[in-house]
Amino acid sequence: MTAGERHEDRGVRWMLAFQAGDDAAFEELVREYSQFVFALLRRLLGPAEEIEDLAQESFVRLYRARERYRPVGRLSTFLYRITYNLALNRIRDRGRQGAASLSSSRDGAPLEVLDPREAARSPSDATIWSDRVHRGLQQLPENQRAALVLQHFDGFDLQQIGDVLGCSDKAVKSLLHRARENLRQILTPMMDAEDGL
Amino acid sequence: MASDPLDDLLDRSLPEPVPTGFAERVLMHVRSLGGAPAAAGVRGRVLRPVFGTASWVSIAAAALVFLGVGYWLGRGAPDVRDLERSGGGAAMAEADITGIYQNLDVLRDLDLAMDADLELALADAEAATTSLRDLAADGTRVPDPDPEDER
Numbered sequence: 001m002t003a004g005e006r007h008e009d010r011g012v013r014w015m016l017a018f019q020a021g022d023d024a025a026f027e028e029l030v031r032e033y034s035q036f037v038f039a040l041l042r043r044l045l046g047p048a049e050e051i052e053d054l055a056q057e058s059f060v061r062l063y064r065a066r067e068r069y070r071p072v073g074r075l076s077t078f079l080y081r082i083t084y085n086l087a088l089n090r091i092r093d094r095g096r097q098g099a100a101s102l103s104s105s106r107d108g109a110p111l112e113v114l115d116p117r118e119a120a121r122s123p124s125d126a127t128i129w130s131d132r133v134h135r136g137l138q139q140l141p142e143n144q145r146a147a148l149v150l151q152h153f154d155g156f157d158l159q160q161i162g163d164v165l166g167c168s169d170k171a172v173k174s175l176l177h178r179a180r181e182n183l184r185q186i187l188t189p190m191m192d193a194e195d196g197l
Numbered sequence: 198m199a200s201d202p203l204d205d206l207l208d209r210s211l212p213e214p215v216p217t218g219f220a221e222r223v224l225m226h227v228r229s230l231g232g233a234p235a236a237a238g239v240r241g242r243v244l245r246p247v248f249g250t251a252s253w254v255s256i257a258a259a260a261l262v263f264l265g266v267g268y269w270l271g272r273g274a275p276d277v278r279d280l281e282r283s284g285g286g287a288a289m290a291e292a293d294i295t296g297i298y299q300n301l302d303v304l305r306d307l308d309l310a311m312d313a314d315l316e317l318a319l320a321d322a323e324a325a326t327t328s329l330r331d332l333a334a335d336g337t338r339v340p341d342p343d344p345e346d347e348r
Binding site: 026027030031034035038039041042043051052055056059060063064126127129130132133134137148152153180183184187191 | 201202203204206207209210211212213214215216219220222223224226227230
């Protein structure tokens with residue numbers, strides 16, 4: 001039995017098999033993690049046209065890392081770090097191009113509270129609420145947004161989030177606290193308006 | 198512990214659907230990159246024992262030193278017969294050797310300066326964005342994580 005076969009993380013097992021020459025393992029890996037990469041990019045970037053290009057680039061970079069890869073930690077942490085870096089570059093490009101949307105807000109910048117009247121006008125179905133949550137997330141600074149997304153949607157703990165974002169557990173804890181406070185401030189009026197209907 | 202109502206809100210966010218054929222497009226892309234990955238791996242393994250993990254700057258500097266010494270030993274060295282005739286062979290040879298060592302210092306300084314710049318750039322994501330963009334033609338800015346550094 002090889003070290004790869006023994007590893008508890010399925011992604012790591014696939015990556016090691018791919019490293020050993022099994023190209024089919026890389027295919028399995030792409031199919032398994034595509035959903036997670038797309039979801040992460042969507043929540044970090046909002047409804048962007050380039051999501052598929054960036055998702056593809058994430059896997060290409062994983063492919064290129066094959067030789068240097070070492071089976072430490074979960075593969076998803078490594079793949080998410082690649083994806084997060086790509087998303088961060090995209091966000092910075094947007095800022096430089098002057099097309100800074102709500103997603104470019106920084107710490108300390110005023111948050112735009114979503115208009116409660118919109119809740120009164122709109123049917124409260126899953127799609128519309130999903131859109132509101134996405135728009136709320138876009139208003140958070142990118143590091144707060146990423147920390148919250150990784151914690152809530154991917155179940156990452158403080159250390160894993162720190163591995164992806166490149167910061168300490170303590171910093172992650174602070175980011176999560178501020179992210180939740182800010183998002184609550186953005187979304188609560190929508191909830192109140194809906195409750196009042 | 199009571200659940201945060203914010204988590205209930207976040208749960209309303211629907212996942213992004215993966216477009217049909219995405220995996221096939223990724224696989225097609227990596228196949229089109231050219232050069233079988235196995236061949237690249239073999240190449241890396243063959244060269245690693247020779248060069249270790251030295252940067253290209255160090256390798257280039259070492260190559261320059263070898264070339265310089267080779268040139269001096271070949272065309273650049275004074276003719277031994279001239280040295281014998283002039284009687285000043287030892288002094289001339291010493292001057293030339295000093296020159297070579299001065300060049301070595303210059304090369305070492307250059308190497309260190311460039312490495313320091315790179316290290317400084319890599320230590321800060323924002324600085325890396327600028328410096329690596331200047332260095333890399335493909336526009337890569339925030340560098341990929343090093344798999345060997347993963348915890």
